[in-house]
Amino acid sequence: MRAHLALILAALLLAPAGAALAQDEPLRIEITEGTMAPMPIALRIEAEGEAVALAAEITGVIEADLTGTGLFTLAEIRDLPDTRFDRAVDYVGWKATDTEALVTGSVSAEGDKIVVRFRLFDIFAGQPLGDGMQLDAPRAGWRRAAHKIADQIYARITGEAPYFDSRIAFIGESGPATARIKRVGVMDADGADVKWLTAGGELALSPRFSPDGRTVLYTSFASGMPQIMAMDVESVRALPLTSDPRAMSFAPRYSPDGQWIAFSRETAGNTDIWIMQVGNPRFSKPLTQGPSIDTAPSWSPDGRQIVFESDRSGNSQLYIMRADGSDPVRISFGEGGGYGEPAWSPRGDRIAFTRHGRQGSAIGIMRPDGSDERLLTEGPGDAGPSWAPNGRVLIFTRQPDEEGSAQLHSVDITGRNMRPVALNDAASDPAWGPLLP
Amino acid sequence: MRLKLALVAAVLALAACNMPADPPVVSAPVTDPYVTDAGGNAVYLGDVNKPGSRLPGDPAADTAPDAQFAAVGNTVYFAENEATLSDDARQTLTRQAAWLVQNAGATAMVEGHADEPGTREFNLALGARRATSVREYLVAKGVEAGRIQTVSFGKERPASICASEASCLARNRRAVTAVSQSQAGV
Structure with missing residues (x-):
């Protein structure tokens, strides 16, 4: 296989x-x-x-x-x-x-x-x-x-682009909530052919496929400190991309051309968004600077802009900046609660997000200018949306409650056809990969 | 608070002893569960009859710094989405700092944690903010910066499993200081 x-x-x-x-x-x-x-x-x-x-x-x-x-x-x-x-x-x-x-x-x-x-x-x-x-x-x-x-x-x-012949990276969950075992897995889009990429001895979070589907980036606690790893899916070999013991690095996302990785880097308690060059991970630079938490970047499909989550206004909201870090503009303004985990559709026309409020969290979509906001799910424990390669379907994590086990669900862009992904393991943090050649 | 209550209870017990109808009391060695820290303040080490609470000079104290430190209070709690230290937290951290100053061979790792609301990655950043708050306070209280490291587990390692009860979630918004003896030459 x-x-x-x-x-x-x-x-x-x-x-x-x-x-x-x-x-x-x-x-x-x-x-x-x-x-x-x-x-x-x-x-x-x-x-x-x-x-x-x-x-x-x-x-x-x-x-x-x-x-x-x-x-x-x-x-x-x-x-x-x-x-x-x-x-x-x-x-x-x-x-x-x-x-x-x-x-x-x-x-x-x-x-x-x-x-x-x-x-x-x-x-x-x-x-x-x-x-x-x-x-x-x-x-x-x-x-x-x-x-x-x-x-x-x-x-x-x-008349839409296809998406069935693709894979999804995710985090398999087992063990009690206070000592959860989390490992990186990949599966076919229909939940078949699960392959585990990490053993579960260390905490692993938020995997993301490279645009060619060959590499999965994830955040690993193997060194004791969150650092970004690049896993070759075929050989199952992982390479650390960051290793500074005084800085946590997490939330890695490939640019659409596969040349850059946007990620969060924390030093002295402050988290900013940085980019590194895939061919030369030692070359990295900050895109945001300031005392706020800036994380969860997601690139526009043309690679020119990045949407991200920041609490610079007090609570978590979504902002779009140019890929060089300039001109940040807030795009989320809903009353009550915050917005996070933005995911820019591969078609470019929508940004999916997790919306938090008193009643829990739900999945929504908006246009990149912040208009036309709509919630697609009711929660109360929905998070982490990821787009199918054709931009018509979203996969996300549904956590029924803290004691229940997390499951992957999918829903289409109209909010219809909500259904669980056929997967025997408890799972979270899904990341849809590209259509396979 | 607990300290005050203990004193009140002791006063009441003494008053009871003076009652004429009291049966004769068998004398027993008195053990003081308080030690004095570097600042001259009393530090409560917990009930000496319970495991984990140690008296000064107890040989076990030297071999189990973590257990001894836990008695000082290894955890501080935070308000929602906040990393600022409450008065309670400052008191606990003052004791932690005193312990660390006294135990110069120990190093500390401060683990920041968040509750369930909020995204996974935001909470990872928030936990780092909390851990750093603790570290900065300890440094301000005289602990060498190089002896304190921080890490965040975000919402990945809750202390309590909560549905949505506020009191339960509050237990997960925390920073835990773990101490260990640093190796010679490091």
Whole structure:
């Protein structure tokens, strides 16, 4: 699993040439719509011999990805039209069912290699939606092949960028609250294939993926003092990026180009935001200076600005400054309680945050100018939002109460489809990584 | 406060002894649970009959500086989102400073902590602010700066597990001083 997952995505012109242009509106889900019935979809993925079980597993992963968005539902079909991957689709027969989108596919396996092919059809319009595709993958990479197909279906129907084939770094929690064991883990976006990167002997906090997904930064107490570590995900080797014993360094975040790391550095009780060069961690400089606590930086996707949490006005609020530290501007002004842990959407259009008040904490979003603030969750123990690579879904920590165990939940940008992430371990501090190549 | 109460109780006990109907008292050695610090003030070391409380000259005192220090009061508490020291905290820290001045071979690590409200990283910074407040006070009271280190655990190591009761959360907003004998030559 650790080995390179060479997933070859080959677009074959499997679609019949000269397919009739339909007059109907193309199949489409607008995610920003208020309420919407999920779209019925049917999957017919065929296989022979030993590949039959694999085809069923792949079908299961694609179905779980799609229905997990709340945008799709599996069509209930009484009289299944005869459907084969290499034959024309019986649109008339399928129209008689409630199916709106049909996926046909085939899975074959030979030795360590599998080949998965699929086509997507718009039943109402009576035409294929995009090209047919073939994915060649090692057998161990079957889940990724399934996520890639689900991504294609999602992207073609919603018009949004895909996100299923990605990973999430998080902190696994165990033991009593007064002596919590915390270790860094990574998992697939659907909660499968958990891999632990640290052993739990030392406290580890707030992991973040590099833009290429190969490195996870986190804050480690291994030296007795919080310091920033860079973990190579494949080799599971960690390298300290900071080591000054008189300064705590924490809250590391990569710039979008992967060249810089913004982080918090504390000396003599005062915490400021600094940046260091990834290629030369010894070169670092402060972006903020002053007696306030400045922490939790998050870069804009163009790398020009940084949003961060500061108590310079008395309690925690959100501020945006240029990436050189100039022109800080406050953007959060809600009455009662503070704002923290800002996360700039990879699309640039929203900033997610944790909002604190008397009733606990909840997850919200606002535009980068501070307008259009909306709470997406009700709390009372929601914190630490992180964006899916397409900027349409957030993952966050839900702490039911101090004695309950923390769980990861996801919600989409409209506030709908709140659901727990399928993960057997108590977990916090999720950080969504990039879409995998 | 506890000191005053103890005195009142002692006065009452003495008054009781003078009552004519009192049964004869078997004499017992008197142990003084107070020691005198460098500033000439009495320092209460706790009930000598309880483990962890030591009298001066007790050989165990030299081998367990941490237990001895705990009797001085190793923890101070803070208001919400604050790192300023209360009068109570200053009294405790004055005793800590006196102990550290007296025990010149000891070094201290001040651990700052925060309660559950607030973000993880903000609380890490807040804990550092609290630990530094304590360190600065100890230094002002005569402890060499080089003997005191600080670290913050933010909200990662609560003393009490709280739902949201204010009194419980208050126990987690704290700075704990831990002492150890420094190694020779360091």
